[in-house]
Amino acid sequence: xxxxxxxxxxxxxxxxxxxxxxxxxxxxxxxxxxxxxxxxxxxxxxxxxxxxxxxxxxxxxxxxxxxxxxxxxxxxxxxxxxxxxxxxxxxxxxxxxxxxxxxxxxxxxxxxxxxxxxxxxxxxxxxxxxxxxxxxxxxxxxxxxxxxxxxxxxxxxxxxxxxxxxxxxxxxxxxxxxxxxxxxxxxxxxxxxxxxxxxxxxxxxxxxxxxxxxxxxxxxxxxxxxxxxxxxxxxxxxxxxxxxxxxxxxxxxxxxxxxxxxxxxxxxxxxxxxxxxxxxxxxxxxxxxxxxxxxxxxxxxxxxxxxxxxxxxxxxxxxxxxxxxxxxxxxxxxxxxxxxxxxxxxxxxxxxxxxxxxxxxxxxxxxxxxxxxxxxxxxxxxxxxx
Amino acid sequence: xxxxxxxxxxxxxxxxxxxxxxxxxxxxxxxxxxxxxxxxxxxxxxxxxxxxxxxxxxxxxxxxxxxxxxxxxxxxxxxxxxxxxxxxxxxxxxxxxxxxxxxxxxxxxxxxxxxxxxxxxxxxxxxxxxxxxxxxxxxxxxxxxxxxxxxxxxxxxxxxxxxxxxxxxxxxxxxxxxxxxxxxxxxxxxxxxxxxxxxxxxxxxxxxxxxxxxxxxxxxxxxxxxxxxxxxxxxxxxxxxxxxxxxxxxxxxxxxxxxxxxxxxxxxxxxxxxxxxxxxxxxxxxxxxxxxxxxxxxxxxxxxxxxxxxxxxxxxxxxxxxxxxxxxxxxxxxxxxxxxxxxxxxxx
Numbered sequence: 064x065x066x067x068x069x070x071x072x073x074x075x076x077x078x079x080x081x082x083x084x085x086x087x088x089x090x091x092x093x094x095x096x097x098x099x100x101x102x103x104x105x106x107x108x109x110x111x112x113x114x115x116x117x118x119x120x121x122x123x124x125x126x127x128x129x130x131x132x133x134x135x136x137x138x139x140x141x142x143x144x145x146x147x148x149x150x151x152x153x154x155x156x157x158x159x160x161x162x163x164x165x166x167x168x169x170x171x172x173x174x175x176x177x178x179x180x181x182x183x184x185x186x187x188x189x190x191x192x193x194x195x196x197x198x199x200x201x202x203x204x205x206x207x208x209x210x211x212x213x214x215x216x217x218x219x220x221x222x223x224x225x226x227x228x229x230x231x232x233x234x235x236x237x238x239x240x241x242x243x244x245x246x247x248x249x250x251x252x253x254x255x256x257x258x259x260x261x262x263x264x265x266x267x268x269x270x271x272x273x274x275x276x277x278x279x280x281x282x283x284x285x286x287x288x289x290x291x292x293x294x295x296x297x298x299x300x301x302x303x304x305x306x307x308x309x310x311x312x313x314x315x316x317x318x319x320x321x322x323x324x325x326x327x328x329x330x331x332x333x334x335x336x337x338x339x340x341x342x343x344x345x346x347x348x349x350x351x352x353x354x355x356x357x358x359x360x361x362x363x364x365x366x367x368x369x370x371x372x373x374x375x376x377x378x379x380x381x382x383x384x385x386x387x388x389x390x391x392x393x394x395x396x397x398x399x400x401x402x403x404x405x406x407x408x409x410x411x412x413x414x415x416x417x418x419x420x421x422x423x424x425x426x427x428x429x430x431x432x433x434x435x436x437x438x439x440x441x442x443x444x445x446x447x448x449x
Numbered sequence: 450x451x452x453x454x455x456x457x458x459x460x461x462x463x464x465x466x467x468x469x470x471x472x473x474x475x476x477x478x479x480x481x482x483x484x485x486x487x488x489x490x491x492x493x494x495x496x497x498x499x500x501x502x503x504x505x506x507x508x509x510x511x512x513x514x515x516x517x518x519x520x521x522x523x524x525x526x527x528x529x530x531x532x533x534x535x536x537x538x539x540x541x542x543x544x545x546x547x548x549x550x551x552x553x554x555x556x557x558x559x560x561x562x563x564x565x566x567x568x569x570x571x572x573x574x575x576x577x578x579x580x581x582x583x584x585x586x587x588x589x590x591x592x593x594x595x596x597x598x599x600x601x602x603x604x605x606x607x608x609x610x611x612x613x614x615x616x617x618x619x620x621x622x623x624x625x626x627x628x629x630x631x632x633x634x635x636x637x638x639x640x641x642x643x644x645x646x647x648x649x650x651x652x653x654x655x656x657x658x659x660x661x662x663x664x665x666x667x668x669x670x671x672x673x674x675x676x677x678x679x680x681x682x683x684x685x686x687x688x689x690x691x692x693x694x695x696x697x698x699x700x701x702x703x704x705x706x707x708x709x710x711x712x713x714x715x716x717x718x719x720x721x722x723x724x725x726x727x728x729x730x731x732x733x734x735x736x737x738x739x740x741x742x743x744x745x746x747x748x749x750x751x752x753x754x755x756x757x758x759x760x761x762x763x764x765x766x767x768x769x770x771x772x773x774x775x776x777x778x779x780x781x782x783x784x785x786x787x788x789x790x791x792x793x794x795x796x797x
Contacts, residue, residue, distance in 0.1 A: 221460075224464065225464055225468060227776075228464055228468060228731075228773055228777060229772075230738075230772045230773075232735055232754075233753060233765075233772060236758070238475070240481075242478065242480035242483075242484055243478070246479070380624065388626070388735075391739065392742070407629070407632055408628075411635075414632060414635050415635070415640045415641055415650055418636045421632050428629055429624060429626075432625075
């Protein structure tokens with residue numbers, strides 16, 4: 064077998080990504096043709112920067128979804144003789160899978176291309192979910208802190224500043240270790256942090272529908288059933304049906320990332336509430352005799368959505384960087400894991416001789432974060448227009 | 450103002466106490482102590498041996514008591530072994546038992562001993578901080594002027610081609626974490642695979658002798674990530690100033706564009722970035738840890754990684770005190786500086 068030239072490698076990679084191209088094309092075609100009916104999402108397609116960002120982000124999302132179709136080899140499988148081989152090297156006769164290592168082999172003779180593609184799935188499984196949880200915690204605590212003020216605000220702000228004053232890496236080194244998993248601290252943290260989404264939803268329904276007990280009971284019971292079921296599975300690994308569950312190491316990483324992110328969200332939400340609180344519609348709601356939680360969740364929060372959505376995009380990018388940092392220091396992930404941070408860390412040791420194991424995951428991580436930043440910028444621009 | 454600073458100092462002290470206690474608590478969890486005993490003593494110690502090793506060194510006391518001893522508000526731990534020889538936290542080789550002080554903690558100026566480097570914590574942290582100080586100095590020298598220039602040039606004429614280009618550049622630089630840009634820089638400028646070999650891929654030799662070749666890449670790597678953010682803030686502040694009434698007045702008076710930017714807009718536009726630059730310090734600390742690990746520059750960040758990786762409790766505490774102090778002091782300076790620079794703000 065002949066080694067592939069660079070042109071052929073690029074062509075082959077392009078072919079491997081065909082499911083992604085199709086999905087991207089469909090998304091854009093549908094979104095642009097209906098963009099006037101899609102609110103803020105539709106307006107995104109008026110801004111070139113936002114569109115580029117959205118395209119990059121969706122590229123990685125679809126890559127994560129179709130990863131099984133795209134990969135050419137098993138991301139943790141080794142083929143002997145392929146150690147540190149340059150891109151385009153053919154695999155030995157009789158080896159399973161595709162005929163070439165498209166982006167070469169790493170120092171354990173694994174396929175770099177497949178690992179980068181699988182790494183996208185790994186990153187996109189954790190980062191958005193962790194960010195969402197951080198937002199739930201930050202919103203649930205930030206709203207009352209800003210709205211009521213007083214002692215509650217003082218205590219919560221002090222705690223938030225406490226976490227923020229910690230150097231992130233020190234906190235990770237203390238929290239994300241095998242020894243900490245043994246003590247069960249991540250589980251307790253998870254028990255606290257994972258309760259916030261349930262509390263948030265319950266207050267949301269109660270404050271809006273307490274005058275219509277039938278609707279409320281229906282919504283509350285659905286939330287409770289699904290929420291408690293997921294809660295038991297995720298935090299305590301005690302799901303009786305085995306649908307929800309998380310590996311203890313993964314849980315540790317997840318919880319730490321949520322823990323680090325939520326104080327910043329808390330501060331943003333608190334600042335927004337302090338600002339929006341002075342508006343006339345809040346005064347009108349107060350005069351109508353609405354309860355404080357109704358005002359916070361149904362008057363203030365919807366009006367704070369613009370900055371929050373923008374920050375959500377930025378924060379997913381930041382979380383991706385944090386996850387990469389964890390991988391870079393080899394914390395909390397198994398050495399086999401294809402996530403980008405640990406692949407970069409593996410590759411950097413031989414960087415002066417072999418570039419190909421470290422560069423693809425580095426560029427992948429960079430492009431995803433860049434995409435999220437551009438998307439956030441586009442959203443900010445468009446949401447400021449009205 | 451005096452009362453404000455005093456109150457802030459009180460809160461800072463409380464924060465520092467809470468944070469060091471958290472670090473103390475987490476490093477003193479039993480599995481961590483067991484790991485420490487095994488790495489310091491013997492990998493194949495039985496459970497009883499581990500317990501007695503820990504007990505003879507005072508690790509099995511309640512965490513609060515140990516924390517008090519570390520602070521120096523409780524008398525240091527002492528232990529009499531089978532031969533009747535007294536050892537303990539405050540005992541130093543060469544100092545007879547009668548002269549050993551009963552308190553030895555941070556308040557007394559004793560930061561303890563590092564178990565990894567077998568040396569005094571104060572000495573190690575001081576020396577490593579000096580090395581990191583050099584790194585930070587050059588980062589600041591490169592980053593701040595570059596970021597301000599980019600921000601002012603971009604914000605000068607909002608929406609122009611130059612604004613678009615520079616803004617995209619700043620977004621790209623904030624999207625590139627240190628471990629990505631560092632790897633790319635090494636790949637391009639230092640590896641034999643590309644062959645440019647302009648700079649060195651490690652900064653170990655820079656600890657004794659800083660040269661252009663061995664220090665450029667680490668400085669560039671840290672500066673690049675921090676730069677984008679400061680530049681974006683400067684741009685935002687500059688665009689805001691450029692729409693102000695007095696700029697329009699100056700323009701109508703016929704002042705040249707150059708003079709408007711340099712004499713009228715610049716000073717007001719630089720108030721907001723000042724706060725951002727000060728608050729960047731804690732972020733830089735993060736970058737320092739990554740870059741020092743990547744380039745093998747044995748400064749403060751590298752020491753922190755070593756201490757954390759080996760559960761070197763007292764060194765880790767020393768490092769976290771420094772890190773937390775940096776964060777809190779920069780917050781204070783940024784608040785005071787903000788008031789000082791902007792006379793419209795008064796703290797009551």
